[in-house]
Amino acid sequence: xxxxxxxxxxxxxxxxxxxxxxxxxxxxxxxxxxxxxxxxxxxxxxxxxxxxxxxxxxxxxxxxxxxxxxxxxxxxxxxxxxxxxxxxxxxxxxxxxxxxxxxxxxxxxxxxxxxxxxxxxxxxxxxxxxxxxxxxxxxxxxxxxxxxxxxxxxxxxxxxxxxxxxxxxxxxxxxxxxxxxxxxxxxxxxxxxxxxxxxxxxxxxxxxxxxxxxxxxxxxxxxxxxxxxxxxxxxxxxxxxxxxxxxxxxxxxxxxxxxxxxxxxxxxxxxxxxxxxxxxxxxxxxxxxxxxxxxxxxxxxxxxxxxx
Numbered sequence: 001x002x003x004x005x006x007x008x009x010x011x012x013x014x015x016x017x018x019x020x021x022x023x024x025x026x027x028x029x030x031x032x033x034x035x036x037x038x039x040x041x042x043x044x045x046x047x048x049x050x051x052x053x054x055x056x057x058x059x060x061x062x063x064x065x066x067x068x069x070x071x072x073x074x075x076x077x078x079x080x081x082x083x084x085x086x087x088x089x090x091x092x093x094x095x096x097x098x099x100x101x102x103x104x105x106x107x108x109x110x111x112x113x114x115x116x117x118x119x120x121x122x123x124x125x126x127x128x129x130x131x132x133x134x135x136x137x138x139x140x141x142x143x144x145x146x147x148x149x150x151x152x153x154x155x156x157x158x159x160x161x162x163x164x165x166x167x168x169x170x171x172x173x174x175x176x177x178x179x180x181x182x183x184x185x186x187x188x189x190x191x192x193x194x195x196x197x198x199x200x201x202x203x204x205x206x207x208x209x210x211x212x213x214x215x216x217x218x219x220x221x222x223x224x225x226x227x228x229x230x231x232x233x234x235x236x237x238x239x240x241x242x243x244x245x246x247x248x249x250x251x252x253x254x255x256x257x258x259x260x261x262x263x264x265x266x267x268x269x270x271x272x273x274x275x276x277x278x279x280x281x282x283x284x285x286x287x288x289x290x291x292x293x294x295x296x297x298x299x300x301x302x303x304x305x306x307x308x
Contacts, residue, residue, distance in 0.1 A: 086233045088179040093201040097220045106289035112205035115285050120208045126215035130179035131164030132187045136223030142245040148238045160275045163187035179217035191240045197225030242269045251296035259302050274306050
């Protein structure tokens with residue numbers, strides 16, 4: 001299993017300039033604005049701290065880490081457990097909560113070049129992979145599932161990421177529903193997530209990682225029926241945790257990372273972690289195109305060794 005965070009310095013998506021300009025939203029058909037009734041529009045900047053709705057609270061926050069970034073829970077194990085049946089995996093946005101509608105709209109309208117200057121090769125080359133961007137509802141409202149790589153790894157130690165990895169042959173056609181199955185399978189393998197509780201509602205344009213030749217499909221999911229999650233293999237994953245969307249949109253938690261190479265990109269200081277690189281770039285674009293972005297200080301920088 002090859003995790004997406006292992007396939008090179010995945011920071012290309014964050015290289016878009018002027019990412020805070022308001023015109024970017026209009027370029028995807030006013031994604032994130034309220035409709036005539038206002039029910040499915042973009043939540044206000046302060047509305048994310050509302051309590052959860054009928055979906056209940058996902059179990060990640062209690063089984064893996066608290067809001068203070070406590071130690072991960074005991075790891076799951078798949079020993080003797082058959083992989084889940086993902087043969088009927090499909091996309092549908094029917095029934096997603098109102099606050100997710102702007103994300104769905106943006107995903108349908110946004111173009112690859114609005115996310116990254118690196119697009120998949122026209123000849124179809126590149127190794128196919130997928131990540132699961134899973135939204136749920138917790139005690140503090142909308143939240144996002146992330147995992148943190150083990151600090152003992154040689155590559156990207158301690159780096160937060162989405163669950164995901166390379167497609168396997170059994171996942172199917174990489175140009176149709178293969179990435180959907182791969183995203184769910186990898187999430188199950190890495191976090192113990194029960195795919196039966198996840199509703200996939202969209203995909204973002206595929207992104208290309210030139211340094212490794214990987215083509216990454218970001219798959220969007222709604223955690224309709226929350227189930228416990230935790231690190232399946234502690235040797236690879238330090239913890240699995242959720243981050244309230246309110247924290248991701250809070251200007252106090254936003255910064256610009258400075259890579260040793262000189263590259264600069266968006267970052268989030270949340271849940272005792274520095275989210276940067278590919279993961280931060282995707283979150284940054286979702287927050288922006290969904291209309292959730294709040295003005296933040298782009299001159300505030302943080303080094304990758306921020307804990308030192």
